[in-house]
Amino acid sequence: NAGVMQNPRHLVRRRGQEARLRCSPMKGHSHVYWYRQLPEEGLKFMVYLQKENIIDESGMPKERFSAEFPKEGPSILRIQQVVRGDSAAYFCASSRARGDIEKLFFGSGTQLSVL
């Protein structure tokens, strides 16, 4: 669990600003997932990426949200023109292989607060 690094842990933005959330997967993991947890809700799937490829972004809002996982560097979840409803905990997870049961490792999350 400690191997998936997310930063920042807390991010405060004003409405209309951009938020960038970073995730470094565990060593040896090439699959990254982003989940969002809204207050009083479960973890909602957002996007699944492999190196340089978005495999499934069916959980991403149609506008303002984007994700990437470049060949070098961390995965980035980018939210443009944030609104109050974007306030949530964003969790990144990684795995070694696609659909690797029981081996989805989560980071500690980024708590985004939009003022």
Next chain:
Amino acid sequence: DQQVKQNSPSLSVQEGRISILNCDYTNSMFDYFLWYKKYPAEGPTFLISISSIKDKNEDGRFTVFLNKSAKHLSLHIVPSQPGDSAVYFCAVQFSGTYKYIFGTGTRLKVLA
């Protein structure tokens, strides 16, 4: 459209007693079921899983039961310990896919 439901948002149990956490799902095509535990300010960690070909899986104090006809999953913790106090999420997955669907979580508090 909640495909995975945990109807009890919270549960309090005395130390040493059994904790039973429940989870209901709607799609009979799911074939892997997992429980994750989450402490405050940490990410979820995997706890125990079961495939649809089984109806019980045990790991130490933790046992997961699957009732396919009722589309019901439960996690039993016995004996419960104060360190078990956390939020527990059930999750389901189609085999060979990458998408885990999580429930809303149950906050377990084990009282010393």
